[in-house]
Amino acid sequence: MKLFNQDLPRGASSMSYAGLLERLEILRSTLRWASRLERPDIEKLLRQANAVRDEVMQLSHRERFVQAVGSQAAPEQAPEQTPTERRQALLARSFVFEGTFGDNPRLLDALEIAEKAAPTDLPVLVDGESGTGKELMAKVIHANGARADKAYISVNCGAIPESLIESELFGHKRGAFTGAATDRKGKFESAHKGTIFLDEIGELPLQGQVKLLRVLQSHEIQRVGSDETIAVDARIVAATNKNLRKLIELGQFREDLFYRLSVIHVTLPPLRERKDEIPLLLAYYGDEAAEALKRRPVAMTPALRAFLLDYTYPGNIRELRNLMYRLACLAGDTADIAHLPEDVRPVAAAPVRVPAASSEPPASLAEAKRAASDEAERACLERGLKDVGGTVAELARRWDMNRSHLQILLKKHGLHSKDFRRH
Ligand SMILES: Nc1ncnc2c1ncn2[C@@H]1O[C@H](COP(=O)(O)OP(=O)(O)OP(=O)(O)O)[C@@H](O)[C@H]1O
Ligand SMILES: [Mg+2]
Numbered sequence: 001m002k003l004f005n006q007d008l009p010r011g012a013s014s015m016s017y018a019g020l021l022e023r024l025e026i027l028r029s030t031l032r033w034a035s036r037l038e039r040p041d042i043e044k045l046l047r048q049a050n051a052v053r054d055e056v057m058q059l060s061h062r063e064r065f066v067q068a069v070g071s072q073a074a075p076e077q078a079p080e081q082t083p084t085e086r087r088q089a090l091l092a093r094s095f096v097f098e099g100t101f102g103d104n105p106r107l108l109d110a111l112e113i114a115e116k117a118a119p120t121d122l123p124v125l126v127d128g129e130s131g132t133g134k135e136l137m138a139k140v141i142h143a144n145g146a147r148a149d150k151a152y153i154s155v156n157c158g159a160i161p162e163s164l165i166e167s168e169l170f171g172h173k174r175g176a177f178t179g180a181a182t183d184r185k186g187k188f189e190s191a192h193k194g195t196i197f198l199d200e201i202g203e204l205p206l207q208g209q210v211k212l213l214r215v216l217q218s219h220e221i222q223r224v225g226s227d228e229t230i231a232v233d234a235r236i237v238a239a240t241n242k243n244l245r246k247l248i249e250l251g252q253f254r255e256d257l258f259y260r261l262s263v264i265h266v267t268l269p270p271l272r273e274r275k276d277e278i279p280l281l282l283a284y285y286g287d288e289a290a291e292a293l294k295r296r297p298v299a300m301t302p303a304l305r306a307f308l309l310d311y312t313y314p315g316n317i318r319e320l321r322n323l324m325y326r327l328a329c330l331a332g333d334t335a336d337i338a339h340l341p342e343d344v345r346p347v348a349a350a351p352v353r354v355p356a357a358s359s360e361p362p363a364s365l366a367e368a369k370r371a372a373s374d375e376a377e378r379a380c381l382e383r384g385l386k387d388v389g390g391t392v393a394e395l396a397r398r399w400d401m402n403r404s405h406l407q408i409l410l411k412k413h414g415l416h417s418k419d420f421r422r423h
Contacts, residue, residue: 210254
């Protein structure tokens, strides 16, 4: 018996109520006229019914999204609104954000999209370089939505061995594989009614992608080793620092999954493209680090401040945060360039020993700078030690530096304080 074999007019029928009704009618008449259904026929009809239901849900999501956008307390973004007004308006709407943000228009764009997407159940894809705040954004979407008091489950797709992905995401039945000693629920079930954050989605192997796609379409999971289907209602936020379109071209990421996940797409700009946010972040993390380390906030020399305001932060906000914690840990009352890690300092870097009279030209400009700054650092330390007669503690006090950090620098240059003692 032939069942519903005509290919559906894709696109034409999908995502419109008329098209969906037409597909339901075909399903109904197939059932009405079927005298006997074999299991494969039933399976096929089920799949078709699932596909229709999935599209109904997407349509309803879309409508809720449109409604949510339309009913925002604030009117649609007025073109003449300044960035400051936009930020103030976000704050006035009690937008929940565990961090700080200023007037950068690109960041405000991302936050406004997140704010609008939050009350819907639409899947959101967040992309951006490492450390730009993708996970923070996922939490913001959860915290500003109706599921805020329900579970928020985070899964790092890049950290799960391929053989365990299915069980991690969907759970397993006891005895499903060696080592499955008990029934176990997966992350999707744990996120039921809440939000599941699929981090590093670009790392998910193709087989895992197929399974994820199936869940997105059917909103049901099956634990590994079980025939029972379990309905799950989890809002999906995915993140990646990869260019998924490129992965699609390379055949490493499924295009259909990309479109399912990226109904709303938020891109976080790298910190070097929103440098105007740096002063705010320095203050924010300066205070946070001081509080965490139970000390007074560290002041900065003008040279250090100028450097931090202009630095390119390849590790983005995470790097800025780590730097501020480092300064709070190493510096006395005032931090200076010398408190920065060697590979970050404007001029000094890894110990490169280039004798002053070396006839070898440096391999690159960067190396020349490193060598020169290294020599300057050494000369400065020698001079300092001489001035204090080899008393490291006194030099640390004069330079407002942490003593052990100074010791590390002396060691790096092979300098011994006793050689500077006055006899
Ligand atoms: N606007 C912000 N204000 C304050 N802190 C922020 C902001 N954005 C990000 N951060 C902080 O920066 C750090 C990195 O953020 P997060 O972990 O969300 O980045 P990510 O994009 O997920 O990084 P990765 O790709 O490496 O996983 C976190 O400590 C986060 O709290
Ligand atoms: Mg992350």
